[in-house]
Amino acid sequence: MRSSYVVAMDIGGTNLRIGAVDERYEVRNFQKKPTRSVFTTQEPLADLSRCLHAYVAQTQIAGRIDAIVIGFPATLNRQRTKVLQAANIPFMENLPVVEYLQETFKGVKILIERDVCLLMCCDMAAYRLADCEMLLGYYFGTGIGNVVCLNGSLYLGAHGVAGEAGHIPVAGNDEACGCGNRGCLENLAGGKYLAKLCRERFGDTPIQDLFVRHGKTAELQTFIDHMAIAVATEVNILDPDCVLIGGGVPNMKGFSTELLEKKIHEHTRKPCPEQDLKIIFVEDDDKKGVLGAAYLARGGRRNSGRL
Ligand SMILES: [Zn+2]
The missing domain is CATH 3.30.420.40 (ATPase, nucleotide binding domain)
Structure with missing residues (x-):
């Protein structure tokens, strides 16, 4: 059986990490690159989409993606569709990230979350909390x-x-x-x-x-x-x-x-x-955000309260 993947991108102020997490929670094709090497034009959403499409093509997993999850060092709106405030990547503020990516990745679930929440999802799973x-x-x-x-x-x-x-x-x-x-x-x-x-x-x-x-x-x-x-x-x-x-x-x-x-x-x-x-x-690990993204996507969005 061909496995399916969660593509996870953890965007930091300095570096960006990306990986494809399979159903056994193994991270494939993990990459780390300077954030500024991805956001090179005046259109950050187009840059983001281009980077994700290039990664999917390179990893040869098109058609086998359960979800794309992106972590931001930022505050996000409650609906988790856009970045509110991001001191280290201000160019991402107030853009319709989810809406835009949904257009370029038809039929794929797109989630965004605070980067620290992805770390927490990873640790919660690791320590069974x-x-x-x-x-x-x-x-x-x-x-x-x-x-x-x-x-x-x-x-x-x-x-x-x-x-x-x-x-x-x-x-x-x-x-x-x-x-x-x-x-x-x-x-x-x-x-x-x-x-x-x-x-x-x-x-x-x-x-x-x-x-x-x-x-x-x-x-x-x-x-x-x-x-x-x-x-x-x-x-x-x-x-x-x-x-x-x-x-x-x-x-x-x-x-x-x-x-x-x-x-x-x-x-x-x-x-x-x-x-x-x-x-x-808990230890620090470069892949933690990527792994946590897969737990978030597969566990469903279990947010508290109303939405
Ligand atoms: Zn403050």
């Missing part, structure tokens, strides 16, 4: 990717933009944020801030060695404390069954997940939810 009532995801990369899952479904919120804990305002912080507001937590606990800290305070250290060489300094301990505040804030509000923590930052060499866990416990309300708080640190 779909039965949890309340699940939180924190992916610390350039910013803070946050996902809330309710009864195994991505919780979208009234406008589709729930799970933006990175943009919790912090008293006394006036830093401009990529979202347009000032004083967001992401500017104290995200990778972008970490890169700035590295440049300004540890100039001679390559960023990948930052925690190995300077992990014990007050600056980096405070940074981890701010990450813990981001997590504990939401834990105190939602009392989750489990919290998944991943992304590039906690997976850096020398990063103390023990310290992060300890700080999260310090900031979480006693006796509960602190007492039985379950935290899972």
